[in-house]
Amino acid sequence: MSDSIQFENVHFDSHGSKISGWLFLPQSDTLCPLVICGHGTAAQKDFGFQVIGNDLAENGIGALLIDYRGSGDSENIIGKPKGYISPNGQIEDFISAVTYARSHDKLDAEKIGLFGESMAATLTMMAAKKLENVGHPVQCVYSQSPACFELPKWPLSFTRFILLNAIKDLITRNNFIKAYQEHPKESTCYLPDSFCFWPVIPDEPLGGWGNKVSARSILNVIALILSGRVKKELRDIKTPTLISQGTLDRFLGSSYEAIDTLYQKHPNDAISIYTYEGEHMSAIPMVNPKSFERDKNQYQHPSNTYYPGVYNDVFPVYLKFFQDIFRINSNS
Numbered sequence: 001m002s003d004s005i006q007f008e009n010v011h012f013d014s015h016g017s018k019i020s021g022w023l024f025l026p027q028s029d030t031l032c033p034l035v036i037c038g039h040g041t042a043a044q045k046d047f048g049f050q051v052i053g054n055d056l057a058e059n060g061i062g063a064l065l066i067d068y069r070g071s072g073d074s075e076n077i078i079g080k081p082k083g084y085i086s087p088n089g090q091i092e093d094f095i096s097a098v099t100y101a102r103s104h105d106k107l108d109a110e111k112i113g114l115f116g117e118s119m120a121a122t123l124t125m126m127a128a129k130k131l132e133n134v135g136h137p138v139q140c141v142y143s144q145s146p147a148c149f150e151l152p153k154w155p156l157s158f159t160r161f162i163l164l165n166a167i168k169d170l171i172t173r174n175n176f177i178k179a180y181q182e183h184p185k186e187s188t189c190y191l192p193d194s195f196c197f198w199p200v201i202p203d204e205p206l207g208g209w210g211n212k213v214s215a216r217s218i219l220n221v222i223a224l225i226l227s228g229r230v231k232k233e234l235r236d237i238k239t240p241t242l243i244s245q246g247t248l249d250r251f252l253g254s255s256y257e258a259i260d261t262l263y264q265k266h267p268n269d270a271i272s273i274y275t276y277e278g279e280h281m282s283a284i285p286m287v288n289p290k291s292f293e294r295d296k297n298q299y300q301h302p303s304n305t306y307y308p309g310v311y312n313d314v315f316p317v318y319l320k321f322f323q324d325i326f327r328i329n330s331n332s
Contacts, residue, residue, distance in 0.1 A: 004026065004027050005024055005025065005026060005054060005057045006024075006026075006027065007022065007023070007024055009021075009022065009023075010023045012096060012097070012099075013096065014069060014092060014097075015077075015089075015092055015096070016078050017074070017078060018074065019066055019069065019074045019075075019093060019096060020045075020066070020067050020072060020074045021045070021064050021065060021066045022045055022050065022053060022064070022065040023062065023063070023064050024053035024054055024056065024057040024062060024063045024065075025057060025062045025106060026057045026058070026059075026060050026061070028060075030108075031106065031107060031108035031109075031111075032060075032061070032106055032107055032108060033062060033107075033111035033112070033113070033322070033328065034061070034064055034101050034107050034111065034112050034113070035061055035062070035063050035064070035113045035115050035322060036063075036064045036066065036098065036112065036113070036114050036115065037053065037064065037065045037115045037116075038066055038090065038094060038114070038115070038120040038123070039067070039068075039071070039120060040117045040119060041085060041118060041119050041120075041179070041190070041221075042083070042085075042179035042211070042212075043071070043117075043197075043200075044067050044072035044206055044207065044209060045065040045066060045072055045206070046206050046287075047284065048284040048285045048286070048287050049284070050065065050287070051287065051311075052065075052115075052284075052285065052315070053065050055315060055319075056319070059319055060328050061322055061326065061328065062106075064097060064100075064101060066093065067207070068086075068090045068093045069086075069093060070083060070085075070089075071083070072206045072207045072209070073206045073207040077089050080214070081174075081176075082207075083176060083179075083214050084213075084214040085213055085214065085217040085221060086217065086220055087119065087148070087220055087224045090119075090123045091123050091130065094114060094123065094124060094127035095130065098112060098114075098127075098131065098136075098138060111326045112138045112139055113138060113139055113140040113142065113322055114128055114138055114140070114141045114142070115141075115318070116142075116143060116144065116146075117144045117283075118146070118252075119147045119221065121143040121144050121145055121146035121147070121243075122143065122146045122149065122234075123148075125146070126229075126230070128237065128241070129233050129239070131239075132237070132238055132239060137239055138239060139240070139325050139326070140239060140241065140242075140325040141239055141240070141241040142241075142242050142321060142322070143241055143242065143244070144244050144283055144314075144318075145244065145246060145252060145280050145283065146255060146259065147252055148221065148224055148225050148230050148255065149231060149255040149258040149259050150254040150255050150257070150258035151225050151226075151254065152255065153250070153253065154192055154251055155187065157187040158189075158190075158192050161177070162177070162190060162215070162218055165177050165215040166215045166216050166219050168215065169214065169215035170219075173216075175214075176212040177189060177190055177212060177213060177215045178211055178212055179191060179194070179212055179213050181193075181194045181195040181304075182195070183195060183298070184299065184300045190213055190218060192251055192304075193249075193250065193279065193303045193304040194281075195295065195298070195299070196279065196281055196282075196299060196305050197306075198295060198306075199288050199291050199308075200281060200284045200286060200287055200306075201287070201288055201291065202287050202288055203288060203290070231258070234262070235263075235265075235268070237270055238270050239270060240270050240325060241270055242273075242274060242318060242321045243259060243271065243272070243273045244274045244275070244276060244317070245259070245276075246276055246278045246279050246280055246282070246283065246310075247275055247276070248278055248279040248302045249280045249303060250279075250301075250303040251280075251303070252280060259273070260273070272321075276313060276314050276317075278307045278310035279302065279303045279305060279307070281306060282306055282307040282308070282310035282311065283310050283311055283314045284311065285315075286311070292306060292308065
């Protein structure tokens with residue numbers, strides 16, 4: 001981190017639990033625009049987002065990286081275990097982060113954007129829509145590799161494993177499953193094509209991360225998709241939104257197709273869609289090159305391969321999006 005960047009460990013309340021965040025700010029005599037960044041499922045803020053926060057601040061934009069309740073070093077949702085996935089809870093946490101940011105004496109309350117990855121990419125849009133509805137909109141959203149617009153096309157082995165364990169957890173209340181693959185053919189975990197995630201995971205993650213999620217909480221994600229809420233709420237979102245999609249992302253392809261279809265049927269000037277050549281995780285910067293070197297010869301499918309150059313291609317695209325919205329000179 002350069003001397004031109006201020007860094008703070010921050011905390012704020014979200015529905016009775018303490019959220020932990022990292023705040024990156026450029027050195028400035030004026031109030032700073034801010035992007036609130038949220039990680040994907042079973043990830044946390046130290047999974048590459050510290051690089052994004054630093055790079056945004058280097059370009060004049062503050063970044064607040066948060067761990068949702070139940071992840072990283074934030075407290076759990078009251079009454080729920082660590083690793084419990086709650087789409088509604090994550091929307092609440094984004095809104096709580098916006099409330100915190102608007103009261104911060106170094107931040108411009110009229111220049112706040114959201115950035116979410118994977119499921120959080122969709123939930124940031126839903127949070128923005130909710131803020132629109134109450135008359136307190138944020139200025140923009142960057143939605144990277146959004147999930148949950150449609151059920152993913154997962155292999156039957158994954159689906160069977162998840163559902164059986166979710167049912168077991170409904171009974172025992174103490175059943176967790178592995179989140180990410182530890183070898184490329186593993187099917188006893190939540191996310192297929194996740195063997196390539198390890199280059200963004202540090203050797204010593206925050207908060208005792210154990211690569212596991214509450215099995216029953218996955219039903220919350222399925223219920224969100226099947227409810228149709230995502231498409232219904234987001235078809236007429238007014239907040240300027242940039243969506244990025246990796247062309248090699250096979251299991252979220254159904255979500256991307258649903259996004260394309262939604263905005264073809266309901267044209268929306270607030271929505272821009274950007275595609276890049278890569279899979280689901282490569283748009284997150286690498287923080288563990290040792291892991292990449294260990295695993296790269298085991299990658300077996302383009303959708304389960306980490307591509308180190310993708311972040312350098314994608315970052316300038318959403319940086320310009322934020323700069324344009326916040327009216328920041330790209331040479332500043």
